[in-house]
Amino acid sequence: MRAVFLFLVFLTASVIAPGAQAATVQRVTLVVSDIEKSILFYERLGLAKTHDEARTGTSQVHGVDDLPLTSDPTRSRVVVMKGDGQTSEIALLWYDRPPLASARGNLMGLGTGDIIIGLTVPDLQLAYAALDRIGARVERGPNRFTSAPTGTRLYAYDPDGHMVELTQAGGP
DSSP states (O other): OHHHHHHHHHHHHHHSOTTOOOOOOOEEEEEESOHHHHHHHHHHTTOEEEEEEEEESTTTSTTTTTSOOSSOOSEEEEEEEEOTTOSOEEEEEEEESSOOOOOOSOTTSOOTTOOEEEEEOSOHHHHHHHHHHTTOEEEEEEEEEOSSSOEEEEEEEOTTSOEEEEEEEOOO
């Protein structure tokens, strides 16, 4: 057991050179099928648009030269959203004419390659009610968790099936 632990310590230490800073999360980009529904979903969770850019024309769409797109769209739009005082952001990337094919085989559950977006909210019950008003699919409603730090959480899906874990720290 000690040999495994030492190997993991060595492996971890070798990833980041001495004196180097660890990476920070700058942005998570989600490719979405309906950008207006996605904007509404994340606005209900307290995020606000900080950038909104649309492009038209085969050679102008976002990522046309460097992303492995599943079709040749002629329109794209990227909307960047943040919470108050936050440095990391969520970008919503949309394509149309023709829309991109889904790369996910199972939209009803998690599998390898899926992501879970973790957001902290000041009032989980308020966020839950806001999601309910727009008909968002909630996998598991508010429930307590006791692992440190303690709090309350819920799991919901955004309009494209990305799982979102909402947490509120502390509480009774």
